Amino acid sequence: MSITRRAFMKGGAMAVVGTAAIPSFLTRAAWGAVAPGASNKRLVVIFQRGAADGLNIVVPHAEHAYYAMRPSINIPRQQVIDLNGFFGLHPSLSSFKPLWNQDHLAIVHAAGSPDTTRSHFDAQDYMESGTPGVKATTDGWLNRTVQSQPYPVDSPFRAVALGTSLPRILSGKAAAVAVSNVNGFGVSGGNPAAAPLGNTFEAMYAQSVDTVLHSTATETFEAVKMLKSADPRHYTPAPGANYPKGRFGDALQQTAQLIKSNLGVQIAFTDIGGWDHHVNEGAVEGQLSNVLREFSQSIASFWTDLGALAEDTVVVTMSEFGRTARENGNRGTDHGHANVMFILGGPVRGGRVYGRWPGLEPSQLNEGRDLALTTDFRRVLGEAVSRHLGNDHLNSVFPGFDNSPREFLRYLG
Template sequence: MANIRQTLMDRSDWGCDMQGRDVARRGLAGGATRRGFMKGGALALIGTSVIPGFLLRSVMAEATTAAASNKRLVVLFQRGAADGLNIVVPYQEKNYYAMRPTIAIQQKDVLDLNGFFGLHPAMAAFKPLYDQGHLAVIHAAGSTDTTRSHFDAQDFMESGTPGVKSTQDGWLNRALLAGPVPAGAPSAFRAVALGTQVPRTLQGKMPAIAVSNLADFSVGGKGPTTSAISNAFQAMYDESSDAVLHGTGQETFEAVKMLKAADPAHYQPAAGVTYPNTPFGNSLKQIAQLMKANLGVEAAFSDIGGWDTHQNQGAATGQLANRLTEFANGIAAFWKDMGDGAENITLVTMSEFGRTAKQNGTGGTDHGHANAMFVLGGTVKGGKVYGKWPGLDNAQLNEGRDLAVTTDFRRVLGEAAYKTLGARKLETVFPGAQLDPSGFLNFV
């Protein structure tokens, strides 16, 4: 129990994610913070220096205005810089094949989208979503900052402030704050991340929770479902004389009880739905669980690593293809699992930057610039590739090596936040981006 106490009371920095980077080397906005983190039980609680009253003391919470309208935003981060040119293939570009003699996706293998672009064949699960008008593609999207550092690029995209390292909160946290004022107390699960810690994207003044495994939750007391770490966690707070810590602990367990009432251990996806048996697949399944349990989720975040393909990237098959199969199948399973509830969901994918247009000497690609983003949803105007295509002629490449950015990623995320979460104060969500609804791509 002493180890748990040390973790909970003294932890001042979050650890590294799957890419080995420090996801939050700075403190949150608003000064000193108290963080609760249950390593084995997989509940992380993060809030400001005051007791987080957002956690309710009842099994079901009163939803916020956005939750009451059932609008939910899901954000998925492809960590490692995905190769957008082999994900959404510009198969009519001659230079594409000239620059990628062994890793290009051959035209016969491409899943055609519009006569110019096509999907990688491993993404067959995406094709029906596109054809049915639920899936939109934004190509040549990316950051205005030109860094090729994974750490800096991810930090800039998650903070929503390219080139500014002093930003202390994440864009999705600010988007929730910029939305409608809750009609009542918000749900404990209003902002949730699937993982052991709250990601950069969701850090800020709006409290958020991180969940690694819903089925592992248990609360104090006696019984076969009670875990030793859960009892130790609760006992620590029962014994604490620190009012802030004590209040946080009690309210944390109220959130756990809310979740247990949904009986996550016995969750069954919809008929015919099979999620990939991977951390990413399981995270999407658990997002579906939380949403279908009506726990008031408005924003959910997850990520998937393995996109840094410097060597042996492969073409129609291989390393990238395997990752794309998991990615597309997982998202398609989530979409089908949500059933009628998918109508009110907007799902957005992003990656820190793309890959070089030319393959390297080891059959891979290096750090590039522009990339492809996907937006999936019931109100999405899909079946279309959005954005201005910059071309792949040598003279059109960024710094002579990358696909150029023609759509600021904040323009995509800003539209999703504006139309899904009701985040009308876009300047507070993406300061300096000068976003305006008149400049939206109108994919929603």
């Protein structure tokens, strides 16, 4: 059994102190030097699973080829929410427009993973491991982000995934918690009557010599207690934050809850499915439109809900690959290549579309069928990790990729 770094550290501290109650300064000391001023910066990563159709999300409405290749599923020019005379938002993204106008929302088009796979499995895996083409990578890039940077706050919520299990992107040596429901997080769903049972379990695990279980349990009960004191049951989103019903809206609302409860969240992750429209994708209305509405309204509500805390928050969205430039015979699209990424945040220089536009003429398409890739997704994420979180170990976070700051898109001020 491999002993994880955290198990070693926390187990090591245990061996010295010999009691369940590790003074927090000890664990903090174990993390080493504190990066000044880095503690209140947050990165929220959202994965659109299933390959979202970037060309119908941020529409190149000045491209004649776009309309020629998508006779039945294009977004008519007069219905696009124009951004800069060339690109425009799908009408279901209307809640993004104010964020764009306020220069908080930036767009990177023709971005994604350089790997040529068209398999959802592989492409998601590569985007989460952060090493396209290399399957042997065991941890995710968000976990390596945590691993490679000391953190001044000793919080189990530093890296958190909203969901039942820890996703690939957050798995690895560094501690990260998976929370399926902040309101039921605890023994017997956090029911106060069960508190003695929770204490019994806690004591049992605190004294256990089983290092793997011991350290996870320590984090778990710390998290449970912190969350309990934050009293999530009595949480009301800020006025104007009207999260749509559904898993994604719930997840973002809970993310906001954790951030606003001052639990030391630095990295949060959640995902939204339902983008794989091979058949009847729809245009202004339809399948894509519905999921876009849920997607954008949830994110806009999250932004509103964060209030002043949004100033220190950067949200990045990604999807494993884009879809074919041409519509197929079933009024849908097949697996493609490059895609669009949204970046939202206080420090973001928004109101712009970043990246080089490769064009949609047949000769400009990847393999003659998809939007070509001009920006590596690691370039976009690297800038957020480095310039926003202040983590300069990009070689550890994205090994094998030359992430020189000179190449950054400079979407951060």
